[in-house]
Amino acid sequence: MKKIINDPSNVVSDMIQGIVLAHPNYVRKSDNGNILVRKDAPVEGKVGLVSGGGSGHEPSHGGFVGYGMLDAAVCGEVFTSPTPDQVYEAIKEVNSGNGVLLIIKNYTGDVMNFEMAKEMAEMDGIEVDYVVVNDDVAVENSLYTAGRRGIAGTVFVHKIAGAKATQGATLKQVKEVANKVIKNVRSMGMALSPCIVPAAGKPNFTLEENEIEIGMGIHGEPGTHKEEISSANDITTHLIDKILADVEIAEDEEVAVMVNGLGSTPLMELYIANKTVNEILTNKGIKIYNTFVGEYMTSLEMAGYSVSILKLDDELKELLDAKADTLGLKIL
Amino acid sequence: MKKIINDPSNVVSDMIQGIVLAHPNYVRKSDNGNILVRKDAPVEGKVGLVSGGGSGHEPSHGGFVGYGMLDAAVCGEVFTSPTPDQVYEAIKEVNSGNGVLLIIKNYTGDVMNFEMAKEMAEMDGIEVDYVVVNDDVAVENSLYTAGRRGIAGTVFVHKIAGAKATQGATLKQVKEVANKVIKNVRSMGMALSPCIVPAAGKPNFTLEENEIEIGMGIHGEPGTHKEEISSANDITTHLIDKILADVEIAEDEEVAVMVNGLGSTPLMELYIANKTVNEILTNKGIKIYNTFVGEYMTSLEMAGYSVSILKLDDELKELLDAKADTLGLKIL
Numbered sequence: 001m002k003k004i005i006n007d008p009s010n011v012v013s014d015m016i017q018g019i020v021l022a023h024p025n026y027v028r029k030s031d032n033g034n035i036l037v038r039k040d041a042p043v044e045g046k047v048g049l050v051s052g053g054g055s056g057h058e059p060s061h062g063g064f065v066g067y068g069m070l071d072a073a074v075c076g077e078v079f080t081s082p083t084p085d086q087v088y089e090a091i092k093e094v095n096s097g098n099g100v101l102l103i104i105k106n107y108t109g110d111v112m113n114f115e116m117a118k119e120m121a122e123m124d125g126i127e128v129d130y131v132v133v134n135d136d137v138a139v140e141n142s143l144y145t146a147g148r149r150g151i152a153g154t155v156f157v158h159k160i161a162g163a164k165a166t167q168g169a170t171l172k173q174v175k176e177v178a179n180k181v182i183k184n185v186r187s188m189g190m191a192l193s194p195c196i197v198p199a200a201g202k203p204n205f206t207l208e209e210n211e212i213e214i215g216m217g218i219h220g221e222p223g224t225h226k227e228e229i230s231s232a233n234d235i236t237t238h239l240i241d242k243i244l245a246d247v248e249i250a251e252d253e254e255v256a257v258m259v260n261g262l263g264s265t266p267l268m269e270l271y272i273a274n275k276t277v278n279e280i281l282t283n284k285g286i287k288i289y290n291t292f293v294g295e296y297m298t299s300l301e302m303a304g305y306s307v308s309i310l311k312l313d314d315e316l317k318e319l320l321d322a323k324a325d326t327l328g329l330k331i332l
Numbered sequence: 333m334k335k336i337i338n339d340p341s342n343v344v345s346d347m348i349q350g351i352v353l354a355h356p357n358y359v360r361k362s363d364n365g366n367i368l369v370r371k372d373a374p375v376e377g378k379v380g381l382v383s384g385g386g387s388g389h390e391p392s393h394g395g396f397v398g399y400g401m402l403d404a405a406v407c408g409e410v411f412t413s414p415t416p417d418q419v420y421e422a423i424k425e426v427n428s429g430n431g432v433l434l435i436i437k438n439y440t441g442d443v444m445n446f447e448m449a450k451e452m453a454e455m456d457g458i459e460v461d462y463v464v465v466n467d468d469v470a471v472e473n474s475l476y477t478a479g480r481r482g483i484a485g486t487v488f489v490h491k492i493a494g495a496k497a498t499q500g501a502t503l504k505q506v507k508e509v510a511n512k513v514i515k516n517v518r519s520m521g522m523a524l525s526p527c528i529v530p531a532a533g534k535p536n537f538t539l540e541e542n543e544i545e546i547g548m549g550i551h552g553e554p555g556t557h558k559e560e561i562s563s564a565n566d567i568t569t570h571l572i573d574k575i576l577a578d579v580e581i582a583e584d585e586e587v588a589v590m591v592n593g594l595g596s597t598p599l600m601e602l603y604i605a606n607k608t609v610n611e612i613l614t615n616k617g618i619k620i621y622n623t624f625v626g627e628y629m630t631s632l633e634m635a636g637y638s639v640s641i642l643k644l645d646d647e648l649k650e651l652l653d654a655k656a657d658t659l660g661l662k663i664l
Contacts, residue, residue, distance in 0.1 A: 002524040002544065004564045004601035004637060011600060014564075018603030021610040022591075022623035058599035192334045212334065232336045232346075259354075264596030266632045267390035268343060269336035271350030278353040291354035295627075300598045301635065305336060323664075330662040332655075 001201045008198035012055045012075055019062060023327055026066050032089040034075040034082075036062035041071045041094045047165040047174045048072070048094030050087065051103040051158060053110050054079040056197070057218060060297040063328025064155065069162035070103075070326075078197050078300075079219045081109030087117030095126050099171030102130035103157050103178065105150030129171055131178040133157055135187040135308065137246045138215030138223050149217050152260040152297040153185035153308040156320075159329065163322035177319065181310065186243045187258075189306030190223070190235060191216035195263060195299050214238065218262070218299045232269070236276040239307045244284075249311055251285035256292070256320060258308040263298040265305050270294070277307055289317060296328065333533045340530035344387045344407055351394060355659055358398050364421040366407040366414075368394035373403045373426045379497040379506045380404070380426030382419065383435040383490060385442050386411040388529070389550060392629040395660030396487065401494035402435075402658075410529050410632075411551045413441030419449030427458050431503030434462035435489050435510065437482030461503055463510040465489055467519040467640065469578045470547030470555050481549050484592040484629040485517035485640040488652075491661065495654035509651065513642065518575045519590075521638030522555070522567060523548035527595060527631050546570065550594070550631045564601065568608040571639045576616075581643055583617035588624070588652060590640040595630040597637050602626070609639055621649060628660065 005011050012034055019036065020029050027036045035052075042048060051061045052074030061073035071094035076082035091100045100121070104114045111132060118128040135153030142149055161178040169177075191213045194203040204220035207213060212235070215223025229235075249255060259274045261267070270293050281288055289312055297306075312320070324331040337343050344366055351368065352361050359368045367384075374380060383393045384406030393405035403426035408414035423432045432453070436446045443464060450460040467485030474481055493510040501509075523545045526535040536552035539545060544567070547555025561567075581587060591606045593599070602625050613620055621644055629638075644652070656663040 002542065002561050002635070004524070004567065004597060004605050006563045006565055006604065011604065014604045014607055015600045016603075018605070018607035018610070018625070022589075022603065022606050022625050056598070056600065058603075063599075192336070210334065229334050231338045233338055235336065257354075263598055264633045264635070265336060266388070266595055266630065267395075267627070268347045268388065268632065271348075271354065271390075272338065272343065272346045273336050273350070274354050275346055275350035278350070293350070293354050295599070298598065300600070301596045303334070303596070303633065325664050330664060332657050332662060332664055 001196050003198060005198055011198050012077055016075060026327055027062065030089055030093050033086045035072055035086060035090045035093065036065050036075060037072045037093045038065050042096035043071065044096055045098060045168060046096060047098050047169065047171050048096060048100040049103065049162055049165055050074065050090045050094060050100060052082055053105055054081060056300045057297050059328030060155065064158045064326050066326035068166050068322060068324035069158050078199065081107065081113050084113045084116035084120060087114050088120040091117060091121040091126060091128060099127035101161065101171060101174050101178065102128065103161065104130055104132045105154050106132045106134040106147055107144045108146055109144065127171060129175050131175060131182060133182050135185045137186050137242050138188050142217060143221040144219065151187050151189060151218050152258055152306050153187040155296045156185050156256065156310050157181045159324060160316060160319040163319035184311040185308060186247045187306050187308035188239045188242050189216055189262065189304060190214045190239065191262065191302055191304035193303040194220055195302040216304060218297060232272045233276050236273045236307065237280060240277060240280050243307065243309050247311065249286050252287060254287045254289040254312045256290050256310040256312060257288055258292040258296060260297055260306045260308065261295040262302040262304040264301045264303045270305055273305060333528050335530060337530055343530050344409055348407060358659055359394065362421055362425050365418045367404055367418060367422045367425065368397050368407060369404045369425045370397050374428035375403065376428055377430060377500060378428060379430050379501065379503050380428060380432040381435065381494055381497055382406065382422045382426055382432060384414055385437050386413060388632045389629050391660030392487065396490045396658050398658035400498050400654055400656035401490050410531065413439065413445050416445045416448035416452060419446050420452040423449060423453040423458060423460060431459035433493065433503060433506050433510065434460065435493065436462055436464045437486050438464045438466040438479055439476045440478055441476065459503060461507050463507060463514060465514050467517045469518050469574050470520050474549060475553040476551065483519050483521060483550050484590055484638050485519040487628045488517050488588065488642045489513045491656060492648060492651040495651035516643040517640060518579045519638050519640035520571045520574050521548055521594065521636060522546045522571065523594065523634055523636035525635040526552055527634040548636060550629060564604045565608050568605045568639065569612060572609060572612050575639065575641050579643065581618050584619060586619045586621040586644045588622050588642040588644060589620055590624040590628060592629055592638045592640065593627040594634040594636040596633045596635045602637055605637055
């Protein structure tokens with residue numbers, strides 16, 4: 001295992017220290033655990049937004065803590081749900097008395113632990129609610145998941161719910177818009193190669209020399225099938241076909257697109273894939289309102305990418321365009 | 333070779349199309365070649381800034397085209413200097429009559445071809461000048477280079493010269509501040525694994541199972557030596573020692589730090605390295621004014637990272653903080 005680390009058992013705390021030392025104007029570490037908290041949280045009068053999950057998906061979720069997006073990100077061990085205690089501490093850090101919304105990716109451990117934290121916080125009199133993101137159309141049920149998995153589309157939930165909360169909306173309103181995003185977003189990914197979880201020290205799955213996996217999850221969970229590698233055009237067309245089979249988008253409707261790198265796929269290749277995404281949607285008469293290309297939700301050094309498509313309306317467009325100032329996403 | 337591409341011979345043009353389709357509000361493609369041009373160039377009254385080089389280093393350089401940074405980036409074939417004609421076309425695209433500054437990384441082919449383009453543009457009556465960035469302290473002379481190589485520190489030149497030009501400075505003033513950055517910036521990198529240039533189809537160098545290369549260039553040029561992998565602390569300490577042996581930074585002086593990923597190194601590991609950078613500099617009494625962690629100048633999917641340190645004064649701090657709105661770097 002070749003990695004730029006010190007002790008495999010300290011990678012998450014070393015990373016958090018490295019983040020806080022780099023960006024003290026954005027984030028601080030909670031005194032009560034591995035939680036990245038917006039520097040000025042709790043923000044007076046604003047609903048608090050908490051997300052998180054296992055580490056190893058950077059910039060998710062700590063990179064999206066800041067103005068216009070999240071108030072805290074709970075950092076579990078690599079590919080491991082954070083504990084209920086950790087989530088509970090995060091809720092307390094961001095609660096300004098206006099309630100806290102938890103944005104959970106649909107993995108059984110995450111859902112269970114975030115729900116338990118909600119109950120703990122409610123016993124303290126804090127109003128807490130949550131949404132569960134399940135944008136991955138690849139497979140129903142999976143290793144670690146009942147139902148669909150939550151993947152890169154979650155970042156759209158952070159952005160749009162964050163903008164709504166920043167406008168001073170109530171917890172109910174923020175939850176409603178988060179659920180609108182969840183209803184309108186679909187994603188699917190593929191992998192060219194595995195990654196190595198530091199504590200395990202070996203690749204989390206294997207692929208043959210010319211083999212790729214379609215529909216792979218962000219922890220290396222099996223996808224729909226393996227196949228021989230083909231072209232960027234063919235692979236991307238397959239991903240989009242699966243997405244569009246699952247969500248109705250009429251001609252002239254507007255969408256946001258995210259082409260997300262899983263860790264070691266060069267930006268060059270993500271843009272080559274985006275050319276195909278753009279051509280397919282344009283040929284169908286679907287209007288692309290804006291496009292995000294880069295690393296938003298990774299799987300350490302896994303090679304591969306996912307495509308997410310979010311169907312927009314006027315409210316979602318306005319919230320997507322609103323100012324954001326975080327390490328992983330800045331909108332001027 | 334597993335890559336998300338169509339035809340290896342079209343990767344650069346496919347990428348450029350993918351970029352322009354994704355970000356039409358930022359960049360357009362020149363009608364006269366593989367050049368990414370700021371959408372609103374030439375900008376009235378402003379010195380034009382042109383950089384570029386071989387492709388495969390994304391987001392360098394096209395990702396730094398936009399408000400407050402570059403006006404155009406010339407995109408050569410992968411790891412190959414752009415032609416004089418290409419650079420000449422870029423100069424014409426950005427010239428508003430106030431002169432054009434070329435920011436060249438020190439590779440023999442780049443320097444030769446950018447200089448030739450300067451002469452071609454001067455015959456058209458365009459005032460052109462240039463600076464050469466040679467921030468890599470690893471080795472004197474190298475494959476492709478007489479003198480030191482230019483690597484990730486170049487992005488500081490783009491940022492600061494771009495801010496100066498945006499303020500309405502003259503060509504002479506923009507060149508002066510670019511040269512101040514070049515005088516004050518030092519970098520050094522290391523690699524854990526090679527990358528595959530699409531047209532070659534095989535790795536550009538080899539390393540043993542537990543071997544890393546110290547001082548590796550961004551095209552896989554040899555560094556100072558190979559060694560067995562050690563800890564993030566030890567490797568980072570070595571890089572900083574080499575940098576600080578080459579530039580005098582007194583106690584209480586301020587610096588900007590860049591921890592730059594070469595392509596497949598997870599953000600987690602870059603932040604772990606940054607923890608060490610921060611500790612070493614802080615222990616020496618050097619003040620870190622700000623820190624950039626991420627992928628700024630990559631080598632396709634090479635694994636590894638570089639550290640850059642830029643010594644600051646009041647002018648450089650103000651220009652570094654100035655607003656920028658590009659795909660690869662946004663400062664609000």
